Each structure stands twice: as C-alpha cells, then as structure tokens.
Amino acid sequence: MQPSLDSLHQILGADSLLTEADDLAQYGKDWTNQYTPSPMAIALPKTTEQVQAIVQWANEHSVSLVPSGGRTGLSGGAVANNGELVIALDKMNKIVGFESSTQQVQCQAGVITEQLQQFALDNNLYYPVDFASSGSSQIGGNIATNAGGIKVIRYGLTRDWVMSLTVVTGKGEILTLNSGLIKNATGYDLRHLFIGSEGTLGIITEATIKLTRQPTNLTVLMLAIPELDKVKELLNNFQKDIDLTAFEFFSEEAMQKVMSHHDLPRPVETEAPFYCLLEFDATSEDILEKALGCFEHGLENEYIFDGVMSQSQQQAEELWKYREYISETISSQKPYKNDIAVTPDKVSDFLQRVDAIVANEYPEFEVIWFGHIGDGNLHLNILAPDEMDYAEFTKACEKVNPLIFEVLKELGGSISAEHGVGLLKKPYLNYTRSEAEISYMKGIKAAFDPNNIMNPGKLF
C-alpha cells in the first residue's frame, strides 16, 4: 500500500512534489526506453537536508527511491518502473563555490555538464570530461556512473576530477567525503566507492570538481586504416611522442551512413575499412612536426592508407562531425547497442570474433562499430533489418549477448565500459565480476543501505 505523501509535502513544499501522469512518465525513465515508467511521485528537493529528510521518510515507510539526474543513461539506472519515489536533483543546479588557486569548483548535483564546462571556460579553465549527452546530463549522474566519453585517453574519467562529495547514505546520514584534498591517507576512500555506484548506496547531493588548463590548439587527424590489427602500432607510435586528447575509430559502414544522411563529402580520398580520428593539442611547432612524422611513418609502413590534418579550429570541428554524427545517423534504425571494453591491445581480436559471431548467428544483421578505441571502449551497434519486428529483433540480439560476453570474459573485458549496469546489463554482470565480488558488493550495499531502499533492483 502506498503511504500518504502528506509528510513529503511538508518536507518539500507543494511545488516540489509532482504526481501528474506527464511528470511520472517523464521522470520515471532515462534514455534506455525498454522500460515502462511507473513511479509513485517525483520529489524535487532543494537542499541536502531535504534529501536527508526524504531518505529518512523512505526508510520509515519502506519506500524505494530512484535518484534521478539528467536521465541520459543507457542502462536503465534511473528508471522507476516499480512504484518508487524518484528524487530528481533538477532544483539543486547551482554552482555554489569556486577557488581559483586550487581550480576547484563546488557544484550541486543537478548542475548540467555543459553548465560546468561553460563555467570553466568563463574562468579561463577547462572541464575535460565530455560526451554526447553533456547538454542534459547532470554532474551527480555523471559521478554515479563514472561517465567517460571522448577525452578519456588524455584526461581520464569523471572519477579523476572529483575532489569531494556530499552524499546522503541509504541510512539517511550526510557524509562529506574528502574536502578537496589531493592527499588524504586516512582509511577507505568512500568517495571512490560512491563514484560509479549508480545510486545504490545513497544519493550524491554535491561535488567539488577540479578544473584544468585549456587546450590551446586542438588539432585533428583523420586517418584511413587498412586493418584494425594495425591500430595498435598506430596508437603506440603516436603515444610515444604526443599526448593524444582523443583516439576514436569507426568503420566504413558508419562513414557511408554519415556521409549519406548528412550529405557530407568523403573527408579522406582513399576509402578504407576503418577510420581513426586523432586529436592532440598542438601547443608547439615541435608537436605538429612529431605528428607529421608519425603520419609519414604510418604511410611508409602501410598501416595508414591516407589522411588529412585540420588547419584550423573550424576544420577540426568539421572532421569531428564524421564521428559525432554516427549515433544520431543510425538512431532511426533503432540499433541494439552494446557499450563494451577490452584493453586496447585486444580490440582487434575482440572485434573480429564478435563480427564472426554475428555473421554466423544473424547474417542478415548489419553491424556498425565505432568508439573510443584509444581506451578500448567499443560501441557495438546491431541494426535491425527493415522488415523485422523490433521486439523479435531485440530478442535475437539478447540471444547473441551471452556469446559476445563469453568472448569478453575470456579477454578480461567489461560488459559495460561507461554506461553502467542499471537494469539492462544486470543479467550479465557475472561476465565481468565474479560471484565473490558481487557478494562483497552486496555486503557493502547492506552497510550503507540496510533496508534496501536505494535504487533496489539496479546493478544486482
């Protein structure tokens, strides 16, 4: 039976508790789309103390809570499909402090990624974690899934930029984890435990984020590659001399779709099975020369067919489009997505084995590969044949999943590189984490959330 919401009204005020059907539908799901939202209500707290009061209320009334950021997740981590109360951080969207000498900025959890990026630029600094959903995703959600994106090869993951967290645990206690300290060797780092915990231990309400120096001359190299086996050599050669800020790849199939959908010319003359997009900060002539040297070495040794280097920021942006437009281009074909990772040295082996599996099981399915090959993160997109029923197609893909994940397991890979586990990947968690690990995770969860009210059913 649903408890009365009267006391929640008192905690939040009338304007901050939503129960209209439209709101329930909107706040009850993320970008995953497979699940039917059915939350009890939507709470929009304005302070950490209000979040605490909600968690205490939920413990008293055995109500499950789903923390909700920008709801751009692709694994159903922010889905409320089981009568939960959604705690949306939308009203906690302020940047509340900035110390220029430490380059640390204090954000409420609901601050939008782009808002933080802009704040950094306004202060002649840079927040380097960037991805397609940065216009909607919130800092709290980014931290809860340890979001990655396109600059990881140079700047790391969200984890690497979090200097402090304020959280409300499942028990309803407020913790301040680290206080912006670079060095703090005083026991278990609970901050790192909350990063990537997908709202199952508590709710992140505030974070202190480190900023960094702006790049000055981002330069893009688009390369045509004869075979993926050669990418290892290519990556090694460039990384020996240059701090790459991005190292992306995509297939000729992806290239063709983007060119046709967006009416764009072929960016490099020579057609090839794969393309790599490299980005680096050409802070000196010396670095540009080194990059050209690597490029020539690749041409001579035939692990590069052809390539083009941007001569201006505008040209760099033009070249990025071929990579950035892929997701949107194929979205009309409702691709079945898998966000997976292996170590970069195993990418070629993995990709060939997955291609063989899909070709063998479903020769009529089209496969589009792209991703952050520099860090081993691949986005596998399987496209439904036009005539096929979508539910049937999804089911077929789910049948292939265990075959793919067996290969991943053998190679020590991850069934979720940067999208989290949520509901979608939960059935497959044991391909990446052992039974013993999962059991310890449950032990940790019990310590922080003994009544299992925090995002229950997600992760495990």
Added chain:
Amino acid sequence: MQPSLDSLHQILGADSLLTEADDLAQYGKDWTNQYTPSPMAIALPKTTEQVQAIVQWANEHSVSLVPSGGRTGLSGGAVANNGELVIALDKMNKIVGFESSTQQVQCQAGVITEQLQQFALDNNLYYPVDFASSGSSQIGGNIATNAGGIKVIRYGLTRDWVMSLTVVTGKGEILTLNSGLIKNATGYDLRHLFIGSEGTLGIITEATIKLTRQPTNLTVLMLAIPELDKVKELLNNFQKDIDLTAFEFFSEEAMQKVMSHHDLPRPVETEAPFYCLLEFDATSEDILEKALGCFEHGLENEYIFDGVMSQSQQQAEELWKYREYISETISSQKPYKNDIAVTPDKVSDFLQRVDAIVANEYPEFEVIWFGHIGDGNLHLNILAPDEMDYAEFTKACEKVNPLIFEVLKELGGSISAEHGVGLLKKPYLNYTRSEAEISYMKGIKAAFDPNNIMNPGKLF
C-alpha cells in the same frame, strides 16, 4: 594459546616460515620505531595460493595477520606487536608480465619500487611515483597506503597507476579487481577500496601498473620566497602555463641545517624565510621562456626574492639535494614527525597557526617545515632540545597534536596525507573522518574480514 605451526610449515615449506628472534624483530616493525615487535612467526609465501592458504589457516585458528612489504611505513601500519603472524611478500618479488602497447606491467606485490622504476627505464618508459623510501618500499605496500611523494602535483598518487589488483580477502577468497581496463562501469570499484586500506581488508598479492612516457629535460628552479602568503600567487602563475612535475618548499632553518651538515654552499644568493623548488619538463624552448617569464613576473611583483635555474641534469640533481637531504640531516635529532595536508590555498594560514601553537606551548622546541606544498602536503618536524629526555619530548609533542589537529579539522585538512593511519594516527582519525564515516568503514571491514584477522587494531 598459540596454535601449532605444523600446518603452516606444510603450506610454505620449511625455508619460508621464520621463527628466530632476529627475524621476529626485523619483520615485526616498520620505520616507525615507537613499537616493540612481537610477532608469532614470519610467513614468506611464494604464490597467491599460498597466501590464500595462510589466510584460511588464520581464520581457522583465530590468528591475526599483519601484511608486510618493505616496512618503510611511518605510521606503524606494518607493526606486529601483539603475537600476530606476519605475511611478508619478499619472495613475491617478480615482474611477471609486460604489454608494451598498453604500457602495463604486472608486478607481484613484493616488487621494490626502484625495481619497477628501473624496469620502466629499461623499456624507455617511466614510473613516476617516487619518494625517499623507493629503494626499499614494495609495490603492495605502496598500494596499501596509496603512497604519494614528490611528483604528485603532475602524476598523481599510486592510486592513479593501478590498473588491476589481485587480492586475498580476510575471508580467504582470491579476487581479481579490474583487468587492466581503462573503462569498466560494472558496479563498485573494489580496486579503489583496497588502495589505501592498509592491509585491513585483505592482502594485495599482485598489481598491474601503468607506465608513462619519460620526461626529457627535467629542469629545476630554486626560488627564495619572502613569505608563504605569496606562494599561492607563485603556484598559480606557474601552473597557468606549465605542467610542474614538482613544487616543494622548505624553510631557512631546513636550508641552514642541510648546508652545514653536508657542507654545501647557499644555492641562491639571497637569504629568505622560505625556499621553493619547482621542477618541470622543458620539452621546448617555449616552455623554458614561459618559466623565465613567470620568474621575472615574480621578481617584479616581489613574491620572489631571488632564484636559480638548472642548466644541466647534473645541476638539477645538485639543486634537489637541498630538499632531499632534509630528512636525513635532521634524523639525528629524532624529530617528532607529522605528515599532514590541507588544500594548497590554506597552507600559509595553517602553517602560521601551527607555528603559533608550538611557540606558545613549547617555545624551546625547534620547528622544521618542508614538504610538497604544491599538493598541500606538509611535513612538520619538531626537534627535541638537546638536554630533553626523548620519552618526555614525545609526550609533549603528543600533547600538542590535538591542538594542531583541531586547526586541521577546522580547515578540512587531513591528519595523514600520505603515511596512512596505522597505529600512530589511529587516536586522531576522528579529526579527519566523521563518526559516521568510521562506522561505515567498519561495516565494510566486516564484509571482507568478518573474523577481524586482517591487521586488527590498525586504522580504527
């Protein structure tokens, strides 16, 4: 009552279980020296499986275990003063794998830091975590305390270089945590939980460590500084343009002691209350010019009195000596050490307040400050007056500790920046971590080590 060691003999072989008084004395303590070693025996396993068998044996017989690396710790984390069995990783000292394309190297936990640094150099790479004890400290121990050192400002802590861990938990289960993956969003990152856990959750037996590109032209600037208040400005100005690889400081008192003890000339003509040592990789003329520009700006604006820049690697090494020799120089005076941290913007305020406290409580005590000011990590050394009894001196210092830690707490600082908590800082843990945090830490410990056999009495 002490259980029979027969079954341990069977697990390890006779040569790998030490019970001689000399061995017990040697393996029963670290560099902390305040504690009297009294272990039951010393086990020297050769494999992860042997470690597992020992942990299972210890659980059966309710024997406490103390994991032991290079025993260079300064907080008593590796002290066995209560009849424990020491598990020393000395025989697990091999580098067992290397993948050049990912720059990842697989080390057994007993690999010495310097051995890894040398391995990196031999492969034209670099392991950047470095500190005074790198000739003896082991990788496993470094990870268990999340060791920092002199290059943190540029390269981060040990945590930032650990790609995988193999551990045996207090329950006796072997876990492989992450497999070298850069992106792996599959639930709680237990790897990060073990980093800095000081052997209280389990024993680290193997680690995969990431290496990086070698610096090419490390250049040192030694600066004379009129007052510490100005260091913030100094740091900001250099960091705006340059990736500093080190930013150290020490006082004129430290300078005088080093010059006199080692018969060295004054490195910068002008005497000043404080000195900063900056290091950066001058990969291009451009960077050198920027550094000189920052230096001149400092002279003009009087936050730098004077300075000298190294013109060769040899000269850079000469300049480092003034900083590196401090610990050894003052060691004969048996300093009472405190390894503490605040955020870099609060260093000056903190230091002045501590100086005032010590001057007020014990005007006859000499205070030597030095440390990694770029990351806010200060080493406070209080020297005993010649005539004073050492036990009496220590007691006096311990009386000052709460006064200093109150200031630290107020400033959000840490009672242990990089030395860990162990036995020494345990009484003060609540100055940095809240009661609630400590209680969650205990909950986590109970999940991994329900019989409390792993390094009991350390940390909390």
